[in-house]
Amino acid sequence: MSGLVKKGTFLCLIAAIVFVLAACSSTNNGSNAADKNAQKPADNSAANAPTDENNGDEAAQGAAQTTYPVTVSNYTMANGAWTAKEQTFSQAPQKVVANTQGAAELLIRLGLTDKIVGVAAVYGHVPEDIADEFSKIPVLAEGYVGKELTIGASPELVVGRGDLFQDADWGVGTVDSLNELGVKTYVQGTSVSGASLNNLYQDITELGEIFNVQANAAAYIQQLKTREAALAARASAETINYASIFDNGDGTVGIYNGNTDTFIESAVSLINMHNMLIDETGTISLEQLVELNPEALVISKYAGGIDPEQTIAMLLANEQVQSINAIKNKKIFVIDFNNFWGYGDSIFTGVEALADDLGL
Incomplete structure (x- = not known):
């Protein structure tokens, strides 16, 4: 990227993706969703596991074997809010x-490549260390996949982002409709409003139990906790208030509030970044953005989307926004959609890239 802008890698799904995020936010918003996360505590053994590498190896070696049948408390959508449902x-x-790509990557990390019969929403860069494994997975759709193609893969289980469990062209089908067909579901807890990094560790723990790869899960949690601690040690001394923007595709800039992105907020808070729009509702105008005056701007990038460099050039040429600190100080970052909206372990890669760009 040019000297004007540093890259992280965050994707913006412009009109189609923003539509999905906006449409799905109503299903993620609701006090019940936050209450559900409060009622479903993170696995204590994972949350309190030692971060020492050797102790992590011992924890993995001592991991339990799954005794079937096994039941986990997961989610279903009821009356517009996520509620508990056992699987x-x-x-x-x-x-x-x-x-989603992010869900597939997480399963690969747990040693489950040979179990994956399909993936969709391949919007971001696949990490090089698992690229060969990822290439073995059938791609059901480069974008979001519908129920017909999902069922056509004859899955026993559908795993992934919660707001894609809907009866829509871009949805795999609701949790209840899939269950009625005999297909189990696992909604990533990270994708439910009210989530935090603890939900990532819980997801890994529960997937480890479901697939009887608890040793792999315990070892991977230790690796991620080490990265979490390293990021926290790099935190900015001052809070960095940022806003997310996207290209409307018609020469104008859109602004995304990220109301339901509590998982992302939890992750970026490790380096003392804060989405200053997370509590804003409704459409946010450019005038409001100027008044809010964010210290940083992030633009998401995804496969097949508008080139963020085009959006940046348009932004820098707009006289209306030149007083914004992020513009004046050239704090505009491009971040990878999959890293942040994959709701998996790649969130650490995204935040690490932001920390690098910020010089932390």
């Missing part, structure tokens, strides 16, 4: 569909 597994699923 019982009589054995480890052998055929799994991941409704």
Whole structure:
């Protein structure tokens, strides 16, 4: 990227993606969703596990074996809010569909590549260390996948982002409708409003139990906790208030409030960044953005989307926004959509890139 802008890597789905995020935010918003996360505590053994590398190895070696049937408390949508719904597994699923790239990557990290019969929403860069494994997975759709294609893969389990569990062209089907067909579901807790990094560790722990790869799960949690601690040690001395923007595709800039992105907020807070729009509702105008005066701007990038450099050039040429500190100080960052909206372990890669760009 040019000297004007430093890159992280965050994707913006412009009109279509923003529509999905906006449409789905109503399903994630609601006090019940936050209450659900409060009622479903993170696994204590994962949250309190030692961060020492050797102790992590010992924890992994001492991990339990799953005794089937095993039941986990997960989610379903009821009256516009996520509520608890149990999923019982009589054995480890052998055929799994991941409704996003991020969900597939997480399953690969747990050693489950051979169980994945389909992936969709391949919007970001696949990490080099798992690129070969990822290439083995059938791509059901480069974008979001519908229920027909999902069921056509004959999955025993569908795993992934919560707001894609809907009966829509871009949805895999609701939790209840899939369950009625005999297909188990696992909604990533990270994708439910009210989530934090603790939900990532809980997701990994529960997937480890479902697939009887608890040793892999315990070891990977330790690796991620080490990265979490390293990021916290790099935190900015002052809070960095940022706003997310996107290209409307018609020569204008849109602003995304990220009301339901509590998981992302939890992750960026490690380096003392804060989404200053997270409590804003309704459409945010450019005039409001100027008044709010964010110290940093982030633009999401995704495969097939508008080139962020085009958006940046348009922004820098707009006289209306030149008083914004992020513009004046050239604090505009491009971040990878999959890292942040994959709701998986790649959130650390995204935040690490932001920390690098900020010089932390």
